[in-house]
Amino acid sequence: MDRSAGFVSVGVGYEVRGGRARCVRKAVETIDVAILGASGYTGAELLRMLAVHPKAKIAAMTADRSAGKPIGEVFPQYGFGSQFAQSLPDLVKVAEVEDWSKYDLIFCCLPHATTQEIISGIPLETTKVVDLSADFRLSNIDTYTAWYGEHKAPYLQKEAVYGLVEHKRDEVRDARLVANPGCYPTAAQLALIPLLKNKSISSTDIIIDAKSGATGAGRSAKVGTLFCEVSDGMHAYGIAQHRHAPEIEQGLSEVTGEDVLVNFTPHLIPMNRGILETIFVKTSESPGALRQQLIEAYEDEPFVHVLPEGVSPHTRHVRGSNHCVMNVFPDRLPGRAIIVSVIDNVVKGASGQAIQNMNVMMGFDETMGLEGQPFFP
Numbered sequence: 001m002d003r004s005a006g007f008v009s010v011g012v013g014y015e016v017r018g019g020r021a022r023c024v025r026k027a028v029e030t031i032d033v034a035i036l037g038a039s040g041y042t043g044a045e046l047l048r049m050l051a052v053h054p055k056a057k058i059a060a061m062t063a064d065r066s067a068g069k070p071i072g073e074v075f076p077q078y079g080f081g082s083q084f085a086q087s088l089p090d091l092v093k094v095a096e097v098e099d100w101s102k103y104d105l106i107f108c109c110l111p112h113a114t115t116q117e118i119i120s121g122i123p124l125e126t127t128k129v130v131d132l133s134a135d136f137r138l139s140n141i142d143t144y145t146a147w148y149g150e151h152k153a154p155y156l157q158k159e160a161v162y163g164l165v166e167h168k169r170d171e172v173r174d175a176r177l178v179a180n181p182g183c184y185p186t187a188a189q190l191a192l193i194p195l196l197k198n199k200s201i202s203s204t205d206i207i208i209d210a211k212s213g214a215t216g217a218g219r220s221a222k223v224g225t226l227f228c229e230v231s232d233g234m235h236a237y238g239i240a241q242h243r244h245a246p247e248i249e250q251g252l253s254e255v256t257g258e259d260v261l262v263n264f265t266p267h268l269i270p271m272n273r274g275i276l277e278t279i280f281v282k283t284s285e286s287p288g289a290l291r292q293q294l295i296e297a298y299e300d301e302p303f304v305h306v307l308p309e310g311v312s313p314h315t316r317h318v319r320g321s322n323h324c325v326m327n328v329f330p331d332r333l334p335g336r337a338i339i340v341s342v343i344d345n346v347v348k349g350a351s352g353q354a355i356q357n358m359n360v361m362m363g364f365d366e367t368m369g370l371e372g373q374p375f376f377p
C-alpha cells in the first residue's frame with residue numbers, strides 16, 4: 001500500500017560521499033520503518049499509532065517467541081479489516097532481517113541489553129535508530145555499568161542523543177541514534193528541568209513519588225504482573241535503588257552543572273497504562289510563580305501542558321495520547337511546593353515519544369501521527 005500519495009516534503013537525510021556521511025536536506029515521501037519487538041506492548045502501541053502516520057510505512061517487524069507468525073495471530077485486531085492491517089509484514093526473528101540499509105529508521109522495542117547486541121550490524125549512515133530500551137540512555141559508561149552491567153557497544157554511548165525532544169530538539173534533529181527516555185524519567189524531567197534551569201527550586205531536596213500501570217513491566221509473563229498480584233492492591237518497589245534514578249539525575253545534573261541526587265520511589269498500581277508522579281520540592285518562590293514558569297517553558301510545546309490553577313492532573317487526561325499534563329500546588333509546609341505530572345507510559349513514556357523523535361529526525365512535522373486525543377472515559 002502506498003500511503004505517500006500526494007505527500008512530498010523536505011526532510012533531513014544522510015548522503016554518503018567518499019565514505020563519509022553528511023547530513024543533507026532531501027525530498028522525503030514515505031519512509032520505510034522496521035519495528036524490532038513488534039509483539040510486545042510498546043511494539044503494539046507503535047502499530048496503533050503508525051496506522052495513522054501518513055509518512056511512515058511499516059516494512060519489517062520482528063519478534064522472539066512469536067517469530068514466524070502473521071501479526072494477526074499475535075494481535076487479532078490486525079488480522080482483519082483495514083488496508084493498514086493487510087499491509088503489515090509477518091513477524092520474523094531479528095537474525096532474519098537481511099539488509100538493514102533497506103530501512104530509513106528502526107524502532108527497537110527490545111528488552112534491555114538487546115539493542116546493544118545488534119546495533120553494530122546496523123549502518124547508521126543510512127538507517128536511523130530510535131531505541132526504546134535503556135541501552136543508550138546513560139552517557140557515562142561507568143554509571144551504565146553500575147546499574148545495568150557490562151555494555152556491548154560502549155562506543156555509541158556518547159553519540160546517542162537522549163530523546164527528550166522538548167529539551168533536546170536540536171540534537172535530536174541531527175541524531176543517527178536516539179535513546180528514547182524511560183517512562184518515569186520523562187514525567188519527572190519535564191516537570192523539573194525548567195524550574196532547575198531558572199534556579200527556582202533546590203537541587204538537593206527533590207522527592208519523586210511515582211506510580212505506574214502494569215504495562216510498564218512489559219508483556220512477557222512474570223509472577224509480579226499476574227492479575228492477582230497487581231489488582232486490588234499496590235506496592236512500592238525498587239525503593240531508593242531503581243535504575244531510573246540515575247537517568248533522572250543525569251538530566252537534572254546537565255541543567256544545574258552539578259551532581260544532582262533525587263529521592264525516587266516507584267509504585268505498581270492496579271491499572272493498565274498511565275504514570276502519575278507527585279514531586280515534592282523546596283523553593284523560595286510561590287507555587288504560583290513556579291506554575292507560571294512551567295507555563296512559559298511549555299507555551300509553544302504541542303505535548304506539554306499546565307492545567308488551570310487548582311486542577312489536579314489525572315491519568316485520564318493523557319490516556320492513549322502523547323501529552324504530558326502537570327500542575328503546581330502549595331504545600332502546607334513553608335518553603336515547599338508540590339508538582340503533579342502525568343503521562344501515558346506506553347505513549348509519551350515510550351512509543352508516542354519514539355514517533356515524536358522520528359518526526360524530528362526525519363524533518364516531519366513533530367505532531368504528525370500524534371494528534372490523537374486521550375481515551376475518555
Ligand SMILES: NC(=O)C1=CN([C@@H]2O[C@H](COP(=O)(O)OP(=O)(O)OC[C@H]3O[C@@H](n4cnc5c(N)ncnc54)[C@H](OP(=O)(O)O)[C@@H]3O)[C@@H](O)[C@H]2O)C=CC1
Pocket residue numbers: 036037038039040041042043062063064065066067094108109110111112114132133134181182183215216217218219220345346349350
Ligand atoms: N512498557 C513500557 O511502558 C515501556 C517500555 N520501555 C522499554 O521498551 C522496551 C520494550 O518494552 P515492552 O514492549 O514493554 O516489552 P515486551 O516484553 O512487551 O516486548 C518485548 C519484545 O521483544 C521481543 N524479544 C524478547 N526477547 C528478545 C530477544 N532476546 N531478541 C529479540 N527480541 C526479543 C519480544 O518478542 P516475543 O513476544 O515474540 O517473545 C517482544 O516483541 C524495553 O526495553 C522496555 O524497557 C520503555 C518505556 C516504557
Ligand SMILES: CC(=O)N[C@@H](CCC(=O)OP(=O)(O)O)C(=O)O
Pocket residue numbers: 132133134181182183184212213214215216217218266268345349
Ligand atoms: C511498572 C514497571 O515495571 N515499570 C518499569 C519501567 C518501564 C520503563 O519505562 O522503563 P524502561 O524502558 O527503563 O524499562 C520498571 O520499573 O522497570
